[in-house]
Amino acid sequence: MTHYPVTPRNRAKRVHERARYDHDTVHAVLDAGLMCHIAYVIDGQPYCTPTIHWRDGTRLYWHGSSASRMLRAQKGGVPVCVTVTHLDGLVMARSAFNHSANYRSAMCFGLAEIIEDAAEKTRALEALTDRFYPGRRAELRPMTAQEVKATSVIGMTITEASAKVRAHGVGDDAEDGHLPVWAGVIPVATMIGAAQPSALMPETPLAPHLQRFAEGRRLDEVMLETQAIYDAEGRA
Amino acid sequence: MTHYPVTPRNRAKRVHERARYDHDTVHAVLDAGLMCHIAYVIDGQPYCTPTIHWRDGTRLYWHGSSASRMLRAQKGGVPVCVTVTHLDGLVMARSAFNHSANYRSAMCFGLAEIIEDAAEKTRALEALTDRFYPGRRAELRPMTAQEVKATSVIGMTITEASAKVRAHGVGDDAEDGHLPVWAGVIPVATMIGAAQPSALMPETPLAPHLQRFAEGRRLDEVMLETQAIYDAEGRA
Numbered sequence: 001m002t003h004y005p006v007t008p009r010n011r012a013k014r015v016h017e018r019a020r021y022d023h024d025t026v027h028a029v030l031d032a033g034l035m036c037h038i039a040y041v042i043d044g045q046p047y048c049t050p051t052i053h054w055r056d057g058t059r060l061y062w063h064g065s066s067a068s069r070m071l072r073a074q075k076g077g078v079p080v081c082v083t084v085t086h087l088d089g090l091v092m093a094r095s096a097f098n099h100s101a102n103y104r105s106a107m108c109f110g111l112a113e114i115i116e117d118a119a120e121k122t123r124a125l126e127a128l129t130d131r132f133y134p135g136r137r138a139e140l141r142p143m144t145a146q147e148v149k150a151t152s153v154i155g156m157t158i159t160e161a162s163a164k165v166r167a168h169g170v171g172d173d174a175e176d177g178h179l180p181v182w183a184g185v186i187p188v189a190t191m192i193g194a195a196q197p198s199a200l201m202p203e204t205p206l207a208p209h210l211q212r213f214a215e216g217r218r219l220d221e222v223m224l225e226t227q228a229i230y231d232a233e234g235r236a
Numbered sequence: 237m238t239h240y241p242v243t244p245r246n247r248a249k250r251v252h253e254r255a256r257y258d259h260d261t262v263h264a265v266l267d268a269g270l271m272c273h274i275a276y277v278i279d280g281q282p283y284c285t286p287t288i289h290w291r292d293g294t295r296l297y298w299h300g301s302s303a304s305r306m307l308r309a310q311k312g313g314v315p316v317c318v319t320v321t322h323l324d325g326l327v328m329a330r331s332a333f334n335h336s337a338n339y340r341s342a343m344c345f346g347l348a349e350i351i352e353d354a355a356e357k358t359r360a361l362e363a364l365t366d367r368f369y370p371g372r373r374a375e376l377r378p379m380t381a382q383e384v385k386a387t388s389v390i391g392m393t394i395t396e397a398s399a400k401v402r403a404h405g406v407g408d409d410a411e412d413g414h415l416p417v418w419a420g421v422i423p424v425a426t427m428i429g430a431a432q433p434s435a436l437m438p439e440t441p442l443a444p445h446l447q448r449f450a451e452g453r454r455l456d457e458v459m460l461e462t463q464a465i466y467d468a469e470g471r472a
Contacts, residue, residue, distance in 0.1 A: 039275035039284035048275035050321035050341050085286035096365045097383040105286050129332045147333040170434045182440045187429035197420040198406045204418045213422050
């Protein structure tokens, strides 16, 4: 198993037993989500921006961020922390103190840089569509040069990362076990609903490649499927 | 309507038309979620930590963060940015460029401080249970002094905030409208699953106050209900 290096920056400070540093665990958390939160600093002030991310190997990408102006001004990259979190359950214990949550999270550190080269930027934007919606780009018109120009794409090689996973039942104190209080886990998951076709659309059927986004499926499972296809097929 | 002040820190830099600064919109995004992401800075390095948050008026609270040591060392508070995001849908357009996501997000700025006073800390921890699970604290044993001591609670008065909401259909370019590509919105939502009772539990029925966490309900709707009860009843 390949691991990210453990440094003072990514070493878990709390609940060490939940921490993992191997690529497989970290990437599975990243890949299961569409959205990340990115922390960055401007003049000492931290910002936390939500955005859509995509991964190619140990590189993360995102686009159009309010940090773009700052990034453009600083060659060589600026330090950021990219975090993806999935809430999986509410853990209800017999004491307030032992209430908890089941979750998966990954924190990734690196230097974020604007991708200025048009060819590299085009490839990164194509990867975005290919990674989320494999097969879709074949039915779309090509991006125009103006569209590529109008989008900021930011890339970051992950230098350190850690994942934390809590995925078990209630951790009651032994002496609380007899208390007549309901205890257990209330699971939660991000689920896909019924597709809502555009009102302006002619009678266009849902393309086969979109049928995996079926009502009632878990979004994280679909996202892992599409990443696996992207990893296997690579970029067009 | 009461608004948060708009400053260079929280003024929307992009897609201005999606930005809102009023308390109602910002608080509705915060309250609909259990989890936030907190950006903070240690020695110039940004960190983005996921955690559970709760709100009382214009104060946000969270507990047990790896920033605790830093916070304890710095009286007067440290600048943080607390962001809550809900992914509501995948927006599939006829061009790669116009693909988007429906979402609700709120970014809140302020100075975070460790709550050292034991009475204030106890009240904040009681508020956590009351806000998430109204009615539950009455059936739990009181927290012990040791439990209160073992928990770091961090408080922050929101000084600036903004919310962004995208909640509409596809924004195709007019000239792409004829393309025979499926376009529309694939909605997603965080849903509650079937409660999993603790294996160690005697035949304890689900308390009436937990029945709102019913299988098949949207978590964000339940969270807004429980916050409304907390807002109406205040702290015990």
